[in-house]
Amino acid sequence: MAEEQSKANAAATATASVGNEDQVVNPWEVSAKEGGKIDYDKLIEKFGCQRLDQSLVSRVERLTSRPAHVFIRRGVFFAHRDFNEILDVYEKGEKFYLYTGRGPSSEALHLGHLVPFMFTKYLQDAFKVPLVIQLTDDEKCMWKNLSIEESRRLARENAKDIIACGFDITRTFIFADFDYVGGAFYQNMVRVAKCVTFNKVVGIFGFTHEDHIGKIGFPPVQAVPSFPSSFPHLFSGNDNLRCLIPCAIDQGESGKMSASDPNSAIYVTDTPKDIKNKVNRYAFSGGKDTIEQHRKYGANLEVDIPVKYLGFFLEDDDELEHIKKEYGDGRMLTGEVKKRLIEVLSELVSRHQKARQAVTDEMVDAFMAVRPLPYMFC
Amino acid sequence: MAEEQSKANAAATATASVGNEDQVVNPWEVSAKEGGKIDYDKLIEKFGCQRLDQSLVSRVERLTSRPAHVFIRRGVFFAHRDFNEILDVYEKGEKFYLYTGRGPSSEALHLGHLVPFMFTKYLQDAFKVPLVIQLTDDEKCMWKNLSIEESRRLARENAKDIIACGFDITRTFIFADFDYVGGAFYQNMVRVAKCVTFNKVVGIFGFTHEDHIGKIGFPPVQAVPSFPSSFPHLFSGNDNLRCLIPCAIDQGESGKMSASDPNSAIYVTDTPKDIKNKVNRYAFSGGKDTIEQHRKYGANLEVDIPVKYLGFFLEDDDELEHIKKEYGDGRMLTGEVKKRLIEVLSELVSRHQKARQAVTDEMVDAFMAVRPLPYMFC
Missing domain, CATH: 1.10.240.10 (Tyrosyl-Transfer RNA Synthetase)
Structure with missing residues (x-):
């Protein structure tokens, strides 16, 4: 769980790759040497996170007046960045918003894919905050070589599974990049892109000279939802609103009965x-x-x-x-x-x-409509 | 003058750099050794163009029933790519569209900046075809380090100078990237980006590892206006419409009284x-x-x-x-x-x-409105 302040560099490092002799964790691969287990302590250290410890869990329970979700009580979500700061301002009456997403590369989700959404729903309900969900149909088109039409279709299909997790339509905006990129969102993409050199993305993501420029230029697309100004219909005039990003490093593992099959x-x-x-x-x-x-x-x-x-x-x-x-x-x-x-x-x-x-096409349209959410903080 | 078919690779090479011991011509620099003159024959050869010769000028006059513009009669526009093919289909009653643009980096244009627009106006009037004009405010924000607000302001100011050249509002759509990128346009950007590796843009534009990813990812933004599907409000269902791109290699030279001052x-x-x-x-x-x-x-x-x-x-x-x-x-x-x-x-x-x-803000809004142009081919 990583919190992003409105700084381009912070956003760019949110998905930083960690590779050493024992384990590899990057946006596309999670593996430990010889089928071993991921060393989460090492991950926390490399990514510059803090452990989500018992005192923080208790604080969440106190602030939300409800038991913490099993995913944090039992350490499924085990680390964070600056979550304490978000809670500090929340305690003073200042809200935040949630950002999560999915790359729509397949028709059906497995249980591991649901985990971050189940957790995000808990956060939305407990803190009563708005949520933006990005469907990176553009990413899957570029990485998986899906056609644009197929990526867009999968985005809508996946949106149905996400909506089925029970998100509150008065606090939730779901968007697909092929529809939503543009305007304020694109302007922020340019702002972020200006701060990131080729060398930097090579260091973070391991791109090569033979990678296409769509991949190389892509990181800002996933960085800018962490800036409230990317959603003027939601957060206009609220440029300092903080963003909390629930994210998983290994959805794959938690969806399978056998890691190798x-x-x-x-x-x-x-x-x-x-x-x-x-x-x-x-x-x-x-x-x-x-x-x-x-x-x-x-x-x-x-x-x-x-x-x-x-x-x-x-x-x-x-x-x-x-x-x-x-x-x-x-x-x-x-x-x-x-x-x-x-x-x-x-x-x-x-x-x-x-x-x-029960999720109809009209409901998908309603969740994905670019609209204000007047009751999102209530 | 270069014509682009609907192929991503063709678009990507439209602004190919030519550098050798004697002269450098790329999107940012036009210079010849020791202040010498540009060798246009060499340029034509390197860029794979054809000379815009007298027989072609005569053909244009015959097809448009009017004298050719002095800029082609006198060789200011001196080369083309596949212009003959456009004229072949035009002769059979099939239309095309024009695409030109400007990077809005300064308040006031000099005469050299007007040259491509004066020529484009002639082409629009003579062939009675629609025209899209791209204002790359995003490019100038990234290359000149202008703020987004300042780039957007300059785009509108420059639009006034462009409109003052006399373009026909029933056939002309002016757009600024910070407003227009998105939807079908962004989808085409991704299509093009997938076809272009980092090595390729290094070869064409000379980018380095220290260049930011905004620059590296930018070429598709200028390539996709050559595809009619980037403008669904204009060319929906007309995906094979050809595009003619009037462009200059050295606006700078023709605007100054002394090349060095x-x-x-x-x-x-x-x-x-x-x-x-x-x-x-x-x-x-x-x-x-x-x-x-x-x-x-x-x-x-x-x-x-x-x-x-x-x-x-x-x-x-x-x-x-x-x-x-x-x-x-x-x-x-x-x-x-x-x-x-x-x-x-x-x-x-x-x-x-x-x-x-005489150009009001309302006129700028009207030219830049995303709207159909029902009489654009009449």
Whole structure:
């Protein structure tokens, strides 16, 4: 979670690449050496972030008068930049806005793609603040070599899944670059572009001389939504409004049952049977090989995928603790834990499917209309 | 004069740089070794153009049923690319559109800046075709480090001078990038950008690693007006319409009385007294040092600046020939030629000033309104 002040350079470094001998994290790749785990402490240090610690979680709960989302209580969102400063001014009665987005490269989202949106919805509801959601159809057209027509179609399809997450239309503006770039937004793109040399983007993103100039010139497009003046219909005269950007470094990981097998991802279009098969077939178990051994030694929760996913998606803290204890002590079996996970995921996906079915083209138009949002801070 | 088909690569090379040991011609610099003259034959060869020869001039006159403009009759516009093809389809009843533009970096234009617009007006009137005029306020903001506000202001000021050239509002759409970039135009920018690598723009424009990404990503902005789909309000459903681009390589030269002295430029804001002083002080004469020598040997017309400028701006062919003959043979003196040039320029500038004074802000708005032009081909 990174907060951007209205400075072009800050924006340009928000997605800075971290590469060393052990792990690579950049906008296109997240990998650790020999299938190892990402070292988040190292990431926090390299990106110049701070840990989202317990005192900050408590402060959020105090300021919003509601329990913090499981994603921060349980460390799914684990780091931030200057979030404390946003809370300082929020405490004094000054609001902020949220910015998140998606590159629409595929028809169906998997669960990992939903995570930042679920978290953003919580932030919007808890802080009662406006939200802008950027669909970078231009990016996917340039990186994935999709046609403009196909990128734009996917943007609208993805918008339906995003709207299905329950965002409040009185506080939410969704825009696709191919429609919205221009005017104040384009002017800010030029302002940012003037501050960033080719050398700088090579350092940050690793571009080469054979990369096309669309890629090289693209970073400002994703930087400028962090400046309120890019949205004159929303924030005119409010140029110092701060922006909070919830973002993920590894949506991929949290969507799949097995990091190494892309078929193991659970999509929001999956049937309960699909979900059951994927969890049973792919979710690596920390339980022991025989019931006798398991009863004796218990499960290794550190490597257990079903427990990890319950940590993401089972909201009941007590039940989660109960499962961890019973399973870790060997009284509960892998099959029972997987059964509960299948229930939780099936319910989540089925709820999403119902919500998405209710999203009409007119609703997409309404969310994407360039319009003022008079009640966005109420 | 270069015609662009709807191909991204063709557009990208339209402003290709030519540099060798003798002369440099690129979008920002026109210079020949040791103050020498530009070798236009070499330019034509390097840029892959054809000479705009007498047979083509005659063809234009036949097709438009009017005398060709002095700028092509006298070789001011000296080269073209595929102009013949445009005339082939024009002859069959198919129209085309014109595209020209200006980077609004200064308040007042000098005469050299007017030349392409005067020529474009002739083309519009003669062929009865629509015209799009791009004001690259974004370019000047990035290259000249002007603020966005100042660039936009200059764009509107320059639009007034352009409108004063007499363009037909029923066939002319003027746009400034900071206002117009977006939608179909931006989509075409992405299409072009995908076709151009960093190596390619380095080869064409000489960018370095320390140039900012705004410059590196800019070429598509000037390429896409050559595609009709960038103007859906004008050319919707007319994607194969051809585009003719009148352009100058050395507006600078034709605006100044002395190539080496920037103060010698005649501005459209100059008074008759300014013009008189500049012509008398700076315009290099090909006449001889004494009247006796002059009467005996005559003037060297090749190096004579007043004769060169009469060639640009004195419309009467007979009078121009008369002056050249009398002056070249020594019967006419430099003072007399300069006097005639001062008259011609003063009249031109005074006419421009009157026309510009009549251009209101409402007229600028009208020319720049994004609107259909139902009579643009009539």
